[in-house]
């Protein structure tokens with residue numbers, strides 16, 4: 001029993017007992033979670049999260065190898081969730097069609113012929129279901145005895161136990177703040193592509209695209225095919241990133257502005273009417289273009305939140321777009337029986353152009369998962385080191401270039417974190433949240449420079465001091481741009497800015513969804529006390545709380 005850290009709660013105080021060996025032994029607190037278990041609703045031999053090319057290919061390969069598969073995907077996402085820019089930066093550009101959930105389900109299935117194959121193959125497909133957490137028996141979670149996933153349909157939450165899981169959670173957009181970027185009509189390229197291809201519900205006619213990499217050019221060409229007008233492409237760098245794609249767009253009449261930045265999006269509550277483009281280094285050279293939508297394609301990043309919550313080792317890999325899980329060639333992560341495939345393992349230009357790359361990764365991960373399940377490989381799991389990337393086309397220098405460009409155009413009212421209204425000036429000055437007294441001498445004396453002198457810059461610390469990234473979008477719009485601003489201002493390599501922590505639930509969920517979940521009586525009976533402290537919720541409530 002020694003060193004196990006058990007303790008027993010008796011009569012409101014912890015009692016420490018001596019044993020025959022005179023070692024201090026503490027027994028379990030009957031009010032803690034120790035010895036109790038969660039209600040598990042269902043079981044999957046293989047859980048696949050994400051029904052994009054990687055997840056669908058993985059699920060199909062797994063059933064071919066005789067596994068029983070549950071495949072979940074959060075799309076179609078309901079209108080209210082989309083309106084909060086979750087899971088992508090939709091910028092209110094979804095048409096009313098997304099309110100028709102039944103129609104959207106049909107549309108998503110029609111958009112990818114692999115769904116029909118997956119249904120026929122007997123895969124248990126759950127659309128409109130998000131995974132909000134992944135938990136295994138590890139430090140801090142010793143009471144979780146198996147591998148479980150928290151799932152939700154938005155109205156209730158439940159737990160599914162799995163033997164192995166493949167995460168194929170894709171990518172999301174990197175935000176870019178400039179005056180007016182909070183207006184309806186400014187959106188991310190992943191959101192725009194999703195509304196265009198998967199939902200057929202993109203309400204946009206004249207689009208300005210910011211960025212010139214593979215995502216920007218591929219999206220612009222797809223939008224043109226869908227009868228949208230691309231009014232211009234704006235690139236902060238001296239040259240375009242995807243030169244072939246940009247040349248094709250230029251030949252089709254799209255004006256391309258390099259060494260430029262969007263200085264402002266202009267319009268009102270109804271949305272965007274125009275955008276101003278400025279030449280970097282010459283602020284008098286400005287031009288206005290009429291548009292109803294600005295598509296931010298200056299950066300995309302792997303959706304790693306579930307991997308991080310699951311405890312997978314995360315590494316910074318510039319060639320693959322930033323923070324990615326350490327995986328081997330078959331998608332094994334550092335967590336036993338947890339695999340990753342597709343864009344969530346890293347984004348390269350060839351992946352953005354050809355979904356087959358992600359699908360091949362899904363197949364490899366499924367083969368490896370089947371082999372691992374057959375020999376119960378979870379017991380002897382070796383932690384993979386990150387596979388080196390073969391391309392250096394994206395080196396993330398461009399992320400710093402965009403950060404410098406945004407600092408050049410930002411004004412006091414430009415909120416990098418829209419949810420918590422934190423501006424670039426607030427970040428650089430490490431200003432306290434607006435609801436606190438902001439003129440205290442100690443806080444006024446603080447800045448990024450003074451923090452950098454104290455030790456390495458840490459984005460979680462900045463988050464706690466300023467609240468940047470703490471809002472309802474869970475940092476999806478600001479997380480990477482804050483990292484880039486911190487790196488640019490303190491001249492710290494981006495690789496040295498640590499990943500800010502992700503926490504479950506990785507999707508914003510109403511408390512009512514958790515409240516609706518039945519717990520075992522033994523768990524519920526002590527839910528209103530904390531470490532035996534006399535209940536703070538007992539009636540009558542103290543006067544100050546009434």
Ligand SMILES: Cc1cc2nc3c(=O)[nH]c(=O)nc-3n(C[C@H](O)[C@H](O)[C@H](O)COP(=O)(O)OP(=O)(O)OC[C@H]3O[C@@H](n4cnc5c(N)ncnc54)[C@H](O)[C@@H]3O)c2cc1C
Pocket residue numbers: 049050051052053054055072073074075129130131132168169170171189190193197214215216218219220222303306341342343344351352353354355356358359506
């Ligand atoms: C401009 C542009 C054009 C593109 N055109 C095409 C195209 O024509 N055809 C094509 O197939 N691909 C296209 N792609 C996609 C591209 O090829 C991707 O690399 C590919 O889709 C990656 O597949 P994936 O399965 O890894 O990720 P994705 O396709 O992004 O799929 C990830 C899935 O995971 C789900 N997910 C994420 N987190 C959760 C969670 N917590 N719970 C439940 N579900 C979750 C998401 O809903 C999503 O469906 C395009 C991309 C861009 C940027």
